[in-house]
Amino acid sequence: MTELNFQNNARSGIPENSAGGILHIDLDALASNWRSLRDHAGGAETAAVVKANAYGIGIERAVPALDRAGCRTFFVAHLSEAVRVRAVAPDATIYVLNGLSAGTSPTYAEFDLHPVLGSFEEIDEWASFCRAQSQNRKAAIHVDTGMNRLGLTVPQGLTLRDRAELKDFETALLMSHFVSAEESDNPVNGQQIEAFEAVRSSLPGIPASLPNSSGIFLGGKPPYDLVRPGYALYGGNPTPDRDNPMKPVVGLEARIVQLRWVEADHTVGYNGRWLALTRRRIATLSVGYADGYPRAASARGKSGDELLAGMALVAGRPCPFAGNVSMDLITIDVTDVPEDQVRRGDTVTLIGGDLTVDEVGRRSGTIGYEILTNLGQRYARAYRGGQG
Numbered sequence: 346m347t348e349l350n351f352q353n354n355a356r357s358g359i360p361e362n363s364a365g366g367i368l369h370i371d372l373d374a375l376a377s378n379w380r381s382l383r384d385h386a387g388g389a390e391t392a393a394v395v396k397a398n399a400y401g402i403g404i405e406r407a408v409p410a411l412d413r414a415g416c417r418t419f420f421v422a423h424l425s426e427a428v429r430v431r432a433v434a435p436d437a438t439i440y441v442l443n444g445l446s447a448g449t450s451p452t453y454a455e456f457d458l459h460p461v462l463g464s465f466e467e468i469d470e471w472a473s474f475c476r477a478q479s480q481n482r483k484a485a486i487h488v489d490t491g492m493n494r495l496g497l498t499v500p501q502g503l504t505l506r507d508r509a510e511l512k513d514f515e516t517a518l519l520m521s522h523f524v525s526a527e528e529s530d531n532p533v534n535g536q537q538i539e540a541f542e543a544v545r546s547s548l549p550g551i552p553a554s555l556p557n558s559s560g561i562f563l564g565g566k567p568p569y570d571l572v573r574p575g576y577a578l579y580g581g582n583p584t585p586d587r588d589n590p591m592k593p594v595v596g597l598e599a600r601i602v603q604l605r606w607v608e609a610d611h612t613v614g615y616n617g618r619w620l621a622l623t624r625r626r627i628a629t630l631s632v633g634y635a636d637g638y639p640r641a642a643s644a645r646g647k648s649g650d651e652l653l654a655g656m657a658l659v660a661g662r663p664c665p666f667a668g669n670v671s672m673d674l675i676t677i678d679v680t681d682v683p684e685d686q687v688r689r690g691d692t693v694t695l696i697g698g699d700l701t702v703d704e705v706g707r708r709s710g711t712i713g714y715e716i717l718t719n720l721g722q723r724y725a726r727a728y729r730g731g732q733g
């Protein structure tokens with residue numbers, strides 16, 4: 346397990362001693378993950394997906410670090426996010442995945458942004474805007490090969506080459522998105538590749554993009570001209586059935602605000618959902634669900650039970666959550682940690698070491714993606730590296 350090293354932190358925002366938790370963000374690991382994905386991408390351009398505030402770590406810090414690593418193309422979900430990326434990456438190519446909202450074309454032109462067009466209405470609107478401006482602006486076209494969510498259907502995609510509007514703008518990218526790329530043996534992957542290739546071969550000369558993080562590791566035919574990793578950049582495991590090839594980017598520490606002994610037959614937390622069978626030592630942490638730590642990680646049962654619930658590392662030892670996660674507090678059972686190794690004011694690890702974002706997601710009944718993108722605004726954020 347790679348150790349996070351947080352020397353030379355660039356502190357930002359809320360001071361550490363007045364925050365309930367400290368979020369460590371390693372921008373060197375982010376850059377290193379981008380380079381390692383590029384090395385896996387078989388010569389395809391490696392873009393970066395930085396939607397949702399760069400999966401929680403901060404667009405304004407992540408994008409310059411990725412830019413310095415050599416990344417030239419960024420994807421966001423919303424137009425507002427694209428404007429934020431433009432402010433810190435004046436020369437980058439920026440795509441907006443969620444499509445062209447009616448009437449927003451002038452904003453795309455103003456900030457030199459590229460929409461990902463996902464319907465004939467959007468294609469028509471972009472084409473007429475470009476025609477009116479006499480400008481051959483770039484856009485991507487999204488073909489839906491199985492998600493049934495966003496993009497032209499495959500039959501619609503196969504009619505694209507006959508549509509006159511395509512001459513009014515430059516289709517810089519033809520893209521689709523995997524349904525289950527993290528399940529390498531799922532037959533839907535091959536079906537999507539086949540459907541995408543039918544559309545792609547009907548539009549020769551247009552660069553093609555299919556893989557997300559997990560798609561890069563699938564094997565078989567893709568990568569094509571550009572790959573679109575998100576999660577793996579931020580340290581998530583793109584190959585969940587194997588060891589994680591990525592470096593951890595995010596660490597979370599929480600402060601102990603109280604320690605107490607709870608007598609046998611007493612409960613801990615809201616609704617008394619956790620019962621001490623013997624006398625237990627409980628540490629109260631100043632992080633809760635208002636910080637984005639899922640309430641679904643609550644530990645409901647009895648002391649000593651093996652529960653699928655939250656966990657903290659205290660002086661290197663795993664300590665299970667005890668009771669419901671509150672809005673601003675989490676209670677953990679530290680009875681097994683020597684008394685002098687756990688004191689008021691100490692910090693414990695909520696994300697880090699074996700508590701990876703994937704593991705925290707699993708223990709919370711969700712996925713690591715949701716853990717990252719919910720990382721709250723009350724933490725002190727300690728950024729490290731990112732200078733190249």
Ligand SMILES: *Cc1c(COP(=O)(O)O)cnc(C)c1O
Pocket residue numbers: 394396442521522556557558559573574575576577
């Ligand atoms: C979010 C997203 C990605 C990135 O996916 P990861 O699984 O995070 O790598 C790529 N392409 C599209 C269309 C997306 O919406």
